[in-house]
Amino acid sequence: MSENDDQFARARVSIPGGVNSPVRAFGSVGGTPRFLVSANGAYVTDVEGRNYVDLVSSWGPAILGHAHPDAVKAVQDAAARGLSFGASTPAETELAELVRARVTNAAGDAPIEKLRLVSTGTEATMTAIRLARGFTGRELLIKFAGHYHGHSDGLLAEAGSGLATLSMPGSAGVTAATAAQTIVVPYNDLEALRAVFAERGDNIAAIIFEAAAANMGVVVPQPGFNAAISKLAHEYGALTIIDEVLTGFRVGPAGWWGLESETTPWIPDLVTFGKVVGGGMPLAALGGRADVMDYLAPLGPVYQAGTLSGNPVAVAAGLATLRAADDAVYAKLHAVADTISAAVSTALTAEGVAHVVQRAGTLFSFVFSSTAPQNYDEVRAQDAFRYPPFFHAMLDAGVSLPPSVYEAWFVSAAFDDDAIARVVAALPAAARAAAAATP
Ligand SMILES: Cc1ncc(COP(=O)(O)O)c(C=O)c1O
Missing domain, CATH: 3.40.640.10 (Type I PLP-dependent aspartate aminotransferase-like (Major domain))
Known part of the structure; x- marks a missing residue:
C-alpha cells in the first residue's frame, strides 16, 4: 500500500467515499486519488512527495497558477x-x-x-x-x-x-x-x-x-x-x-x-x-x-x-x-492551451485514435469520436473507455488530468517550458494506452 492508498482508506472511514466532492474519487478512471499537500505555480505535490503538472487548476480558479504571490x-x-x-x-x-x-x-x-x-x-x-x-x-x-x-x-x-x-x-x-x-x-x-x-x-x-x-x-x-x-x-x-x-x-x-x-x-x-x-x-x-x-x-x-x-x-x-489577470495572462493561457491541445491531438493522431479537440477560449477538452458533438447525447456516444488508460499513463508520468473524460482541461499562466515539456513527453505512451483500450 502506498501512502496515497493509506490516506484513501483512512478517509473512507470518516468521509463518504473518502472525498468531499464526488469526481475527486477517481470513480470513472479507477485507481487511487492522489492526496495533495501543496501546490505551487503549475504543479501540485502529493503526500508521497511526487509532483505533477496540474491540468485541473482546482477545477478552474487557479488561472494565475497555484499560490500566486x-x-x-x-x-x-x-x-x-x-x-x-x-x-x-x-x-x-x-x-x-x-x-x-x-x-x-x-x-x-x-x-x-x-x-x-x-x-x-x-x-x-x-x-x-x-x-x-x-x-x-x-x-x-x-x-x-x-x-x-x-x-x-x-x-x-x-x-x-x-x-x-x-x-x-x-x-x-x-x-x-x-x-x-x-x-x-x-x-x-x-x-x-x-x-x-x-x-x-x-x-x-x-x-x-x-x-x-x-x-x-x-x-x-x-x-x-x-x-x-x-x-x-x-x-x-x-x-x-x-x-x-x-x-x-x-x-x-x-x-x-x-x-x-x-x-x-x-x-x-x-x-x-x-x-x-x-x-x-x-x-x-x-x-x-x-x-x-x-x-x-x-x-x-x-x-x-x-x-x-x-x-x-x-x-x-x-x-x-x-x-x-491582465491581457498578458489571457494571452499566455491561450498560448498554453494551443500548445497542449495541439500536442495531445498530434499524439492521438499518431496512434490512429479518433478524437476531436473541443475549444472555448482558453478551455479545451477532447472527445474520443470522429465528429464534434453538439449536445450531451453526442458527447456520451464517444469511446469513453479510452480515457482511463490515457489518464493513468499521464498520471504515472507526473501529469494530473481531470479524472473524467467529461471535464475540461484547465491550464494556468504559470505553465513554463518545463511543465509543457513534461506534458508533451508523457503523451506518446498515453496515446498508445488509449489506442490499445477496449470497451
Ligand atoms: C458552470 C457551473 N456552474 C455552477 C457550478 C457550481 O459551483 P460550485 O462548485 O462552486 O458550487 C459549477 C461547478 O463546477 C459550474 O461549472
Whole structure:
C-alpha cells in the first residue's frame, strides 16, 4: 500500500467515499486519488512527495497558477486583519465595482449593474433562479441537458460531468414536484427550445445555461445560439441566466459573454460567477439588471443571505486574482492551451485514435469520436473507455488530468517550458494506452 492508498482508506472511514466532492474519487478512471499537500505555480505535490503538472487548476480558479504571490499576500494580509466580520467591508464594494467594470464589451454594454457575493457557484445559480421566479411570478425553469449549475435540487437533471462520471441520470432526494419544475432541453437545438416556449411559455420564469458548456467536456454554443435564446426568452417574458461560474474570467477578461458579444451582441438578464472570481477561496456571485437584482432582500421580497457571504479573506483573494489577470495572462493561457491541445491531438493522431479537440477560449477538452458533438447525447456516444488508460499513463508520468473524460482541461499562466515539456513527453505512451483500450 502506498501512502496515497493509506490516506484513501483512512478517509473512507470518516468521509463518504473518502472525498468531499464526488469526481475527486477517481470513480470513472479507477485507481487511487492522489492526496495533495501543496501546490505551487503549475504543479501540485502529493503526500508521497511526487509532483505533477496540474491540468485541473482546482477545477478552474487557479488561472494565475497555484499560490500566486499577489493572491497569497492579499490573503495573509486580510487574514491578519480578521477572518470574518459578518458585516459590510469596503473590499466587497471594490470587488463588485471591478466585476461590473470588467464585464463590458466593445459596444459598451455592461450587463452587471448590481452584484451580490455568495460563497459557492451552487448558491449563485440557486439564488439567481429564485430571483427570476420572484421577479416574474412564474415557476418553470429551462436548462440544457449536460449543463451543470451546481447541486441544488432543481438543477440536477442531466447535469453533466459529475453525474455522467457516476452514470447517474439525476439525484435521489429531489422531490417529484421540484423535478417537474425544471424542463430539460437538448443543447444547441433552437427548435426544441421554441417548442417548449410555445407550449409552456406563459409560466417559464427563466432559462439557465452555461455561457459555453464545459461540464460535459467543452461544447460551444453554435454561433448566435445564446443571442437567439435571449430573444426567444424575452418574447415570452422569461429571463436569461447565463452561468459563467466556470467560463467567467477564465476564457477571457469578460468571460464567454465578453468574447461572444464582440461579434453577436446580446445582453443577459442575470449572470453567475464563481471559481476565478474568488481566486481559489469560497466566493461566488450573481449579478445583472438592477431592477431584477433589487428584488433581493433587503430591498425586495426574494430572500437570500449568508454568514460568510463576502468573506473578507475570500474577497481579498478574488480582488488580487482579478487585478493580476491582465491581457498578458489571457494571452499566455491561450498560448498554453494551443500548445497542449495541439500536442495531445498530434499524439492521438499518431496512434490512429479518433478524437476531436473541443475549444472555448482558453478551455479545451477532447472527445474520443470522429465528429464534434453538439449536445450531451453526442458527447456520451464517444469511446469513453479510452480515457482511463490515457489518464493513468499521464498520471504515472507526473501529469494530473481531470479524472473524467467529461471535464475540461484547465491550464494556468504559470505553465513554463518545463511543465509543457513534461506534458508533451508523457503523451506518446498515453496515446498508445488509449489506442490499445477496449470497451
Ligand atoms: C458552470 C457551473 N456552474 C455552477 C457550478 C457550481 O459551483 P460550485 O462548485 O462552486 O458550487 C459549477 C461547478 O463546477 C459550474 O461549472
